Amino acid sequence: MARAFAGSASMRRLAQITAGKKAGTLTGHIRLLAQPTYQRLLRTEPLFRRLIPVLCLVFIASIAVYRVLELSYDYQDVELQARDEIALIASVLSARIGSEESELPDVGYRSALQRVLADALPAGATSEGRVILVTDPSGLIVASAPLQAEYEGQIIGDIFGPAQPLTVFGARAGVLTINKDSGSPALATVHHLNGRLGMVAVMQPEKDIFAEWRGDVSANVTLFVGTATVLLVLVYGFFSQATRAEQADEIYAATRGRIDTALTHGRCGLFDWDLARGRVFWSASLYDLLGREPKDDILGFAEISELTHPDDIDLYALAESLLSSGDTTVDRMFRMRHANGSWVWLRARGEVQIEPGRGEPHLIGICIDVTEQHELAEQSRTADLRLRDAIETISEAFVLWNADNELVICNSNYQSLHNLPETAVRPGTPYAKVMAAARNSHITTIPARGPAPVAGSNASYEAQLDDGRWLQISERRTKDGGFVSVGTDITALKRQEERLMESERRLIATISDLRKSRQTLEMQAQQLVELAEKYAQEKTNAENANRAKSEFLANISHELRTPLNAIIGFSDIMDKGMFGPIGSSRYAEYCRDIHESGTYLLNVINDILDMSKIEAGRMDMSVTPLDAATVADEAIRIIRAPAQEKMIEVTCDVPEGLVIAADRRAFKQVLLNLLSNGVKFTPESGQVRLTASLRGGMARFEVVDSGIGIRKVDIERLAQPFVQVENQFTKTHKGSGLGLAIARSLVELQGGALAISSVPGQGTTVAFTLPLAQEAHAA
Template sequence: MADEQQHLDGERLAARIDALSPRRLAALTGAFLIALAALFIFELNEKAQLRETETQLRLAQAASDGAAALNISIMTGAPVRETMTSVRPGGLTALFHLSPSGDILTAAGATDIIDIPAGTLRSLDFDNAKDARLDLPGGDIAVAWRRLDNGDALLVAAPARDMFDRSRVWILFAIIFGAITLAIASLMAAFIRQSRAAASAAHALSTLTEFNAALTGGRCSPWFYDHKDRMVHLTKAFLQPLGLSARDRKFTMREISALVHPQDLRTALAVLSGEPSGVSEGVVRVREPGGGWARSYFRTSPEATRFHRAGVAFDLAGASTLAPGAAIAETRLKDAIESIPEAFVLWDAQERLAIWNKRFAAIFRIPAKMLKPGLTIEEVVTCAGVAGDVLASHFGPLDDKQQENVEVALPGSRWAHVSRRKTAEGGYVCVATNVTDLKRRAWAQKRKERELRDTVEDLEASRKELSEALRKYEYEKYRAEEASRSKSEFLANMSHELRTPLNAINGFSELMQSELYGPLGDDKYKEYVTDILSSGRHLLELIDDILDMSKIEAGRLTLEPKRIELEKILNESTRLVAKRASDAGVKLTTSVAHAPAVWADARAVKQVVLNLLSNALKFTPHGGEVTLTAEADLDGVTVIVADSGTGIDRAKLTKLGAPFELTESHFSRTGSGSGIGLALSKSLMDMQGGILALASQPGKGTVACATFPRRQAAKVRLPQFIRKEAHILTGRDTQPVTVVATQAAE
């Protein structure tokens, strides 16, 4: 029991040491260092961003304070350079007093470090106070500028990374991380050395425990001879079965002489002490406590001397007829057969079972107590739990062959390569090697080859189908492009052909309406002339819209965005539709005073506003009202056209914006309109970076919003009151156009 407990303790210790293996410890340490590095990187980025934010805020404050101070200096005649030096925030900052065109008038501060090209300065928009970041060849520069009262500007600049040019943040973090890494690496190296030493000790203890257990089971013991004290040390593994001692013990040569049979005393003394020399092994009878004699076998190395002598002692009880050398040889043979990974069975010359191993018995589920030497093949088959026919056919003696090699299917979906050969004495030896994994890999390889072949065939078929589909797609694409080109050419040609007679019709109608060459006569003629002129003008507007849409689809419409006065355009548009509103009995209200300037094409803005007003008047009944207002924010100006007409269902709003799309509620009443005006307005707003949106409720009316940017490339948005209800038309299927950018004249 004590030996078993010691063995269990050794296994537990080895398991605990293996649980903290160097590889696992290195993985945990690496994970900790990665997490620490991620934390340092996050902190590093945060501190760098704080420095950049601090620089931008200080520059903005310095620009505001400096502009106020410079305004006072210019008014009082104080030196501008001294004022700029006094408001300089410090660090690597530079202040520039700029003319309205962007030329440098005065500079102060770190101008040797901050070098901004003149072209970059002239490209800045000094009309709006702004903080910016310039990407220059020498590095990023943070700038802030403010316009002065006299039209000049003050610009403050500094390195965007840090205006005070402090040391890089990553240096401190790199030193800290390196120190922590070095300390952890040192601790881990020491721990690994200590754990390896402990593991070696634990495994040595486990090995020693197993070695002692093996010696005890085999009734065998090592012995050691001390030539100084002339004493022999024997372990309890040899002594306890003989009843001599329950623990390890040392015996003097006198005690050995008393224990050994007189006839074997000379052999025992020669083997144990080397006197006389020349004897290295022999059988020795040892006295038992009951008075009998137990046979033992002592052995040492033939090269052992009297000063260095050790060996082993075997208890031969129960093997009185077995020679020691034969017993040891049989034991070694059995150990060797059990240690091989293959199933092994040996039949003697009489075709009876001689030797086998546990793997052979396990394959056929034969209980170990049922197998005995001398059994015939039929008796062994009877003992088999499964596959007795396979055992008889492939594991028994051969009939008339010298050898056989074959692959055999075993129980449990396993396969074995069985090799049978005839021995020199006339028996048969059979060895079965497990080839299940090889067979499975071979089957898997064949299956993969079939799958790969099928995949290649499928890919080849798909490639052919794809090639055919691509060819058809190219053909259909060519036909669609040709159809689109033909349509655009037809519309353009037709529109030009129609405009020529329409101009004549409208011109002659105007002459007849004015009665330039005399009265028409009957009033009905005047009414007919008025209808002809109205219809001709309406048809001419439709033709102009078709021409514009054709240009947009072809990508040939050219806009010239610049800074324009929106209020003027809105008033002009109102005057153009005022008579139409009066004739229709619709009240037209305009409130566009002080509308800010926008960045857009004047003709396109006017066309969009006229289209929205025309739609509102067209679908507002007699006695209704149409209002035109403007609402501005920092980035854009929204033109709002609201009417009290019949309104549109929200589900039908999605149809608007495409050419020639009409909604039944709008156009079934009047029968006029082609739907192209709203599509043209949508395209023009898309081209100018604006937003066109509609919000409507049936029976209450419609609100149309057109938002224009106040600056070039500004991002616009709808007013808050209409964002939830509005259906945005722009931003979908925008056509390519040509835009010619121009600078607004100051």
């Protein structure tokens, strides 16, 4: 059954092929009978494919349940039989030992008891792991069978467990399970004896009782697993075969659907013409081309002939020609009648092939709907006629050349202009041949001469004919690389142009009078130019003088720093007494004054040197991503020492992670200059605060102090080199006046800006901006 369903794809394809071709074995009444049966089989196949795996799984589950129930019943039977045997053995032993107990001697009591126990044992009593124990009235084990040395001398309660009903009730307790919680449970029973003997106990481990049953379970499980595995493999094989068959059917249906869709949208179809029998196979797309419903894949010769136009093709003559001449290819265009009565133009292209095994010729090919192409060709011919009529009606000489410099079309005006014969103006005539037969050929530009102008660009020139006429030649490149030329008679325009030129000559005489006045104005303009040149020369001299001044300051500052370093160093050594005391305390005070004055002078010279470098354009800047908080902390640590001398509180509020694009040394110098100015002009117990914030892609730094403040009229003069609010005679603070100028220049060199705002008596705020690192990188 599985193989039958797995082969359903092949059966379907065979049914479709045989149903489509009306071939031999499945025709007439046989087809009518077989087709419904096969269709019913196809409809019920999905149900069978789903039902068979379910039935197999139900069968496997039924077997499993049956075997589990049967094994559980066997387990109960084995346990019941073991309990009966243990009870029977205990009853027999208690009766025999009890009858012989009085005859046991006092000397060798245990040996005699062991011998009596051995004689009293029924056949097979100690098989399958059974153990018999005999105790005295105190419960001490005195004999065992088979001999168990480890049990003798123990109390039976230790073996059976405390509060065991067996030792209390004896035979009335029946057979119970002992040592349930241990790893070796067993079934046991106890019978009480009279006289010097206390009890006789029989016990049997459960592992020995169910050993044979477990073997049966293993065999049954093995057999069931093998059987289930075989069935599952068969079910999987059936299901995979059915799935592959279904996939094959789906692929076949999808492929045929795609082919039909492609043929339908491509307005074409397939045909197979049996030349020997006159039968033609048509695809469904051919029916769609003719607007007809597909009724059968096979059509007769007469049906096809009725649909074809008699003026286009004779199918009978075509078949005779193919069979007699031996031609193998066909390429014909003909019309066939549409369902609405119109005619559809088709192009049939095919090849004659011999059917293998039968030797029957078949013409196999494709039919394409070329109605639109045929109509377009007719429209193109009509458009050509209309274009020729339109060209002939224009008064200009018109000619069109193709990309190969061959004549496409020209009008009679062009032909008469060059006096061309009819043989020279036929379409496709090369340009050289046309010009060889032309008169006035010098007025026409060669289309291929020089680089071709851009398609759509215009070129125009004038040419005079031998008879005195003038032509305006307009040329243009077509998009396909061709060349179009139009010649217009402009003789009247040229004559008008000559009259205008005569008027122009008369105007020239009038203009000459005005030329003298213009010469006077030119002389005055020349004087202004000379003055401008002198001004530019003086400006250049001033700039050179300023540059020389900056270079001089830079050089002299460098020369001053060398002796100042020695003065500062030696005065520091003398002040600290590194080589011993220098004597009077006044000398030490002089040394400190020398050191402080030298340090102050060195700072002034450094400021002058930095300013001169900036003005001379020699300040090197290395702009890199920089953590503003780190540099700000360094500047604050440096400025806190002089601030503490005046008890000024210096605070810093720069957020962590603020990365700017700046030069580290320049940024630090700007902060130090602004912070030192704030400390310098802030009275004791004041405050100086450094803050930072983000302002639209820029970092804004503010140095705010509670100092003396600056008047509004003085703010505009600050930040210029050597400018101070106080004059030389009234100022109370030392300094060169370059701090703000250097700070502003360094900020502007890094792409920022500096601004000052202040209220006299309340304090000053100096703010500057620098670009963020990410914004500078994006820029």
